[in-house]
Amino acid sequence: MLIHNIVRTWRTIVACGIFAAVLLVPAAPVGAGQDGFTSPLIIPAAEFEASGVESLGTLDRFSTTYGYVSVVSDDYTCLMAPVYLPSGSTITKFEAAVNDLVVENPGSPATCPHFYPDVEVELMSTHMDDNIYPQDTHVVTHASVTSTQDNGQTHIVTDTTISEPFVNNLQQVYWVRVYVCGQFEGFQGVRIHYEE
């Protein structure tokens, strides 16, 4: 009898646990980050501004339907956006959502007059101290991706080999640089995974 009661009590505890777990599942918020807190951070194309160097800010087109940036025919642009990540966090993965219908053919200047037959997206930072020359030593390319498909489909390209992944605000300012070439390339945004 004693054993029977113990077994029954144990069954009840297990069953209650399962019930409680089932009831608690919906409590997990939609879209909870997989790798902690608010990570990953998505920076949409709407956050990007033309660099002014190549496009004079007049060539980029923001699609209000698809939320991506492209450029007018036969031209190219450089877009940039700020990156705000928590101090002390570690960047683990860098992704970009891009669209590319331009076959890599540098000999086809009518389609792509610059050197970027692929969409190129990079996570950069600049050191802020006074040793500015040579400047190269003060800029870090933490991650870099390029479009891998030329079929006009939006796809995600990923870099998990992050250089200097530790986020150090103040000493460094972080930004994303994008090159988009021709009207058949598009950029939808970046997604940065980090651990706190």
Place this chain on the structure above:
Amino acid sequence: MKTRNHCLLAAVSIAVVLLSCATLEAATQSLMIPAASFSADGTDQYEYYNYGDFLETNVTLHFHAGVKLPNAARITNVDMMTLDDDSGTITMYLKRTKFGFDTGHETLLTFTSPGNIGCTTQGLCHDMEGSLDIKVDASNFNYWFDLVVPDDTGSGTDLRFYAVRIMYEVDDLIFADTFESTFTDMWDSDSAAKAATVDDGGAASADPADGLTTDERYEEFLSHLYVEDPLAHEALEKALKGVEGYGSPLVIPGPAFRSPGYTEFDDYYFSESYGFIYGRPAGEDGAVMTAGLNLPNGAEIAFFMAFYVDSRRDAYIDGNIRFWLERMDAADIIPTLTMVYTQTSGVDDDIRALSVNQSTMEAVEPGCTTINNDQYTYWLTIDVGPYDLSPPDPYADEEWWHKVYSIVILYTMP
């Protein structure tokens, strides 16, 4: 049956208690996105002007701004603020697209300014969508505002977009927060450095790469900086080393700034290699640009800092870079409050940092350094003069530059 009922009751009780714990701690936050954060589509750049606090156009134009909210935040209220005494109307959409997919957008909300109402004497017009329960899935979706601003059609009438305010709830039992909220633990300096300090019993460990401890590296960094105000230097050190109460500095890079449009729409450059802002060549206009400023509600600004290079000789006009930090009361648009106006001085090829301290800002208006996102919009404006690679004699062998690398806001939390 009896056991099952007891079990169900117990499970429900446990779930209710746990859920209550989770939701009781939910905190309402606000994110104010001023006009300064909006970019125009590449068309008709001559036809609009973005003053930072508001924007207006001479033709119908689309503007866009990204929305960054904590993952799993719940949007409860969104308020579009305009000035509209014209027959035309401003329309704004909150949209989202799935990251990496071609499925197009979902329109989550639509806003419309009133048309012909005025609001100039009563403050801004508000189109508010309340009692919302929009769950933010920031892991998988891009969120942005699509703003459509037409030309005002009548003489003496105005159509201006000022800002949009998002009220949202976050569950602080489950999630940390981003810089918009009051939960700044994650922004509280270099946590890894602090962990290292704890691990080795108080002495920061050395990095094998260069043999320096974290503190030594900070000190080396600080020793390189030209920060004139010793208090600003000290505050930087506290922020770097994670002294309690000092929030992480909010570092606003060059690419956060937006073109103002109109005749100045192409007066700026971002260095594609280094990220700083610079203006046009000598003889042309400087770059005037704006950026929205988002700090946690309740934060107190301790220092406004700008990291820059100014190697133009002051004897020549356009010799200085100018900086503004401004605030607008969403309930009373006139006048805006200029919390900071400062400019560079002197000549140097190196990166320098200027600073404005809290007491200087408080002298403008007491209490203004305490951030109130429920009521105010905050934005930055910079005016970066031209560069000159062929200065006149006797400086012909020099290169004169104006560059802005970043604006840094050092703030403390109560």
